[in-house]
Amino acid sequence: MNLTVNGVEHELESHALRPLLHVLREELGITSPKAGCQQGGCGTCTVLVDGEPRRSCLLPLAAVDGAAITTVEGLGTPEQLGPVQAAFHDKYGSQCGFCTPGMLLATHALIERSPKAGRDEIEEALAGHVCRCTGYVKILEAVEAAVGSAS
Amino acid sequence: MKAVGARLPRYDGVAHVTGRTEFVDDVRVPNMLWAKALRSPVHHAGITKLDTKKAAAMKGVHAVVTWEDVPRLVYGHLEALGIPGDEPLLAKDEVRYKGQPIALVAAEDEETAQLAAEAIEIDFDERPALFDIRKAADPDAPQIHHWGNWYPHFEAEMDVRQIRKGDIERAFDQADTIVSGVYRPAAIEQAPLETQISLVVPEPNGRLTIYSCTQALYFSMGVVAAHLEWPLNRLKFVGGTVGGGFGGKVDTAAETVSALAALKAGRPVKWRWTREEEFLCSSTRAPWHMEIADAVTKDGWILGRKMLTLHDSGAYARFSPYGVTKHSFHHTGAYTIPNLHFDGYVVFTNRVPTTAMRGFGVTSVSFATETHVSRTAEVLGMDPFELRLKNANRIGDTSPNGIAYTDPSTVPTIHSIAEAIGHELPGDYRAMTRDARGGDLLPEHLVAQVGEVDH
Numbered sequence A: 001m002n003l004t005v006n007g008v009e010h011e012l013e014s015h016a017l018r019p020l021l022h023v024l025r026e027e028l029g030i031t032s033p034k035a036g037c038q039q040g041g042c043g044t045c046t047v048l049v050d051g052e053p054r055r056s057c058l059l060p061l062a063a064v065d066g067a068a069i070t071t072v073e074g075l076g077t078p079e080q081l082g083p084v085q086a087a088f089h090d091k092y093g094s095q096c097g098f099c100t101p102g103m104l105l106a107t108h109a110l111i112e113r114s115p116k117a118g119r120d121e122i123e124e125a126l127a128g129h130v131c132r133c134t135g136y137v138k139i140l141e142a143v144e145a146a147v148g149s150a151s
Numbered sequence B: 001m002k003a004v005g006a007r008l009p010r011y012d013g014v015a016h017v018t019g020r021t022e023f024v025d026d027v028r029v030p031n032m033l034w035a036k037a038l039r040s041p042v043h044h045a046g047i048t049k050l051d052t053k054k055a056a057a058m059k060g061v062h063a064v065v066t067w068e069d070v071p072r073l074v075y076g077h078l079e080a081l082g083i084p085g086d087e088p089l090l091a092k093d094e095v096r097y098k099g100q101p102i103a104l105v106a107a108e109d110e111e112t113a114q115l116a117a118e119a120i121e122i123d124f125d126e127r128p129a130l131f132d133i134r135k136a137a138d139p140d141a142p143q144i145h146h147w148g149n150w151y152p153h154f155e156a157e158m159d160v161r162q163i164r165k166g167d168i169e170r171a172f173d174q175a176d177t178i179v180s181g182v183y184r185p186a187a188i189e190q191a192p193l194e195t196q197i198s199l200v201v202p203e204p205n206g207r208l209t210i211y212s213c214t215q216a217l218y219f220s221m222g223v224v225a226a227h228l229e230w231p232l233n234r235l236k237f238v239g240g241t242v243g244g245g246f247g248g249k250v251d252t253a254a255e256t257v258s259a260l261a262a263l264k265a266g267r268p269v270k271w272r273w274t275r276e277e278e279f280l281c282s283s284t285r286a287p288w289h290m291e292i293a294d295a296v297t298k299d300g301w302i303l304g305r306k307m308l309t310l311h312d313s314g315a316y317a318r319f320s321p322y323g324v325t326k327h328s329f330h331h332t333g334a335y336t337i338p339n340l341h342f343d344g345y346v347v348f349t350n351r352v353p354t355t356a357m358r359g360f361g362v363t364s365v366s367f368a369t370e371t372h373v374s375r376t377a378e379v380l381g382m383d384p385f386e387l388r389l390k391n392a393n394r395i396g397d398t399s400p401n402g403i404a405y406t407d408p409s410t411v412p413t414i415h416s417i418a419e420a421i422g423h424e425l426p427g428d429y430r431a432m433t434r435d436a437r438g439g440d441l442l443p444e445h446l447v448a449q450v451g452e453v454d455h
Helices: A020-027 A083-090 A099-115 A119-126 A138-151 B013-017 B110-119 B168-174 B219-228 B257-263 B274-283 B320-329 B362-380 B384-390 B410-420 B445-453
Strands: A002-005 A008-011 A044-047 A050-053 A068-070 B031-037 B045-051 B060-066 B101-107 B121-126 B163-165 B179-181 B195-201 B207-210 B235-238 B270-271 B290-295 B302-314 B339-348
Touching: A050 A099, A050 B179, A083 A138, A083 B013, A083 B168, A099 A138, A099 B013, A119 A138, A138 B163, B013 B110, B031 B110, B031 B257, B031 B274, B031 B339, B045 B101, B060 B110, B060 B257, B060 B410, B060 B445, B101 B110, B163 B320, B163 B410, B168 B302, B179 B362, B179 B410, B207 B219, B207 B257, B207 B274, B219 B235, B219 B257, B257 B270, B302 B320, B302 B362, B320 B339, B362 B384
Parallel strands: A002 A068, B031 B270, B207 B235, B302 B339
Antiparallel strands: A002 A008, A044 A050, A044 A068, B031 B101, B045 B121, B060 B101, B163 B339, B179 B290, B195 B207, B195 B270, B290 B302
């Protein structure tokens, strides 16, 4: 099976039913998607599959054969943050950091789809992304800033 | 003072937004095994059979750890503070809560470890369970703890945390009204996004490197060393990056048993709890039962408080006696009540042991006190802001445990709230400060107390 992760092609011989989350973390060493609940309920394992946010803990590898996967490592680097990364950093949109990669990818996909998203659309896009630290206020401010800088 | 009032970038902010922050689960070491636990499926039972032979013989299994592998089975988290230990690291001859760990299996992958844990042969002799702290003292209540149904080891071997201050009978004699209330906040799971996890790596030099999500690194190091009966210098703890804790990662949950499995297998072991385990088996904030009766005058002075607290400790003591002590010291909250009669019990139940969460022991009584003060204002037909200001902690007032306040914030806080919501206060209340009581705001019942204080 083949996966393109953050622009790099990989050939894999893993079990077809292995969750994409474990393939990324254990086989490719890409650890930004987290195993928060492994039941599709918390959003920490979110990656983009051909641009769409998906829960990698529930996705068998066979279902994404040939797809292009984006994780938060693909949005920018410490030297050159992407716009969504910069907005979350500037607006204190993360606290412990565990949910942050999932939040960033959901935001990135939202802006790609709807560059002028309003508050309701933002809240819908982030539904199912659980943060236990911030109370969400800073996260919503960060997303609004990211939307603002994109439009 | 460059940082005060300034918006500084987070030191870990760039790492967070680029996915480079390394949590325990993100640490990779070669040759690593995965661990899964056998946990009690019942609330309270004797263990009549525990046989790990079949599990240990399974392909891919490298270690099965039970109570027999623990050099020091019982160690209390707060033994250094005089709170003796009561909880075995792994259950030996009985289980006292559903989810209590009995054995840990280390295997090539999580699936094998899980299957092996399920292959451990175990039999239970189920016993009646106790869940309601209000029933712990009933004559027919199940006996669930070898110390009795509540903690008996406060100072001088008292079974209750007591505070006696002033003359409580006189306060109640002088009162115009007694305002009573019962407050029962429920258990809360801290629910961090990162579940309990540890990675233990045996080093060639005989030491262990322990990657830990603990909120209290040196404390956890002491706990592991005590169970292993090892000196601290054989342990290297790596921590500081916690994927949410909120008090739930003060208990040393995964490190010690993982360490024993790594030693037995001679290979690194990672034990990552599932979300289900986090909710069902990890410690929670305690449920509390608080009964308050305040002796008040019709012009709004709180003369005295009688209070009974039952704290649900779950199956073992852990930090609960400390939590109830803190609770007792804070049981009048932001207000000074000169005459006090407080009794607080640490009650055992067949629930998961309870622990810290955001203001351990204090948030419960703050909730009760603030609700009760508002109810008192309603009963008296008084403005709740004025009632709060009147009884506010002032410089020189003393806390329930006799500490003189030097920096109380009640008055400025209430003023700020009133201003923020546009609540008009009469002039003399607006003019109040947190300075020592005096003049017309010094009621007779507080004169003696103020006079006693050594400034």
